[in-house]
């Protein structure tokens with residue numbers, strides 16, 4: 186059953202809000218957002234080569250976490266769980282291959298494509314492959330704003346070396362969307378809503394197994410929807426049966442449609458249909474060939490054969506901070522913390538014309554994860570930090586240009 190609860194039109198961009206899986210594979214392009222992918226001057230450049238039959242192709246990933254509310258700042262573990270899902274689904278190591286109906290098992294494929302979190306940033310420094318950034322945007326439209334610093338998002342890392350994945354709150358709680366091979370470099374990548382990313386963490390049923398990213402990365406690797414986006418259309422893959430349209434929820438096998446070529450009906454359990462996470466479990470050999478063909482000499486993803494940014498040995502210099510800390514030097518006010526370093530309790534007081542009463546201070550560790558909050562009722566209060574492990578933290582108050590931060594050392 187289809188159940189759209191709203192179709193919104195906002196300043197010329199249209200998108201559908203849906204309680205069920207939807208997919209905007211081709212995002213609206215906003216010509217007002219112009220930026221170049223960050224330079225990668227320090228990276229050693231290899232010579233182009235062709236793919237080798239059956240080689241495992243490993244794709245370095247950078248995950249840009251754009252958060253407004255704390256819960257959108259998803260954990261490292263949730264991000265890791267998504268990388269694990271991708272590696273299982275693209276290698277047919279997913280535990281639910283048992284659910285692939287017998288007639289389709291013969292075309293099921295191990296694509297021999299894998300994913301790793303990047304270890305080297307575009308400037309050559311070490312990275313976790315996770316970039317966290319606070320944004321003033323309560324949500325992002327499907328207009329690629331999330332891909333640009335200037336629109337409250339984060340600029341792409343060199344898309345010839347990294348698969349850029351942006352995780353954020355999407356308008357209408359859309360699940361995600363992807364660019365297609367050959368799209369402009371600065372918008373190359375995949376956008377996924379924060380609460381359908383990964384298989385561990387606070388996730389929105391029935392999208393709790395990380396299949397939204399499996400599906401969108403399929404588009405990034407050139408796959409079309411299995412019904413060809415038109416009635417009884419073609420996905421340009423021979424071993425996926427023609428089906429009249431998409432499927433939602435999880436039909437029972439066999440699910441016949443008007444153009445089913447035989448009694449097996451729709452391949453509704455294909456990752457490129459729109460069924461629930463727990464319903465999907467297969468890429469086919471044809472889809473595998475289509476994806477891998479993109480890595481051949483002269484094809485849009487060929488450069489990934491020479492991407493070494495998952496090799497920590499290629500990194501130089503100190504590690505990158507994974508959170509963007511806004512220090513506005515023109516703001517003379519802020520707050521002070523005493524004592525610092527501290528063990529159990531610190532006194533936090535405003536400086537200059539800053540006020541703390543009725544504001545909240547957020548404490549982040551050096552991985553950008555929020556570990557403590559304190560709501561102030563008065564301008565000066567004591568904050569108990571005894572629960573924090575020893576280390577360096579950033580205390581942050583306010584947003585955007587009015588955000589002020591102070592470093593705290595916990596002993």
Ligand SMILES: [Zn+2]
Pocket residue numbers: 207208209210400401404410
């Ligand atoms: Zn799609």
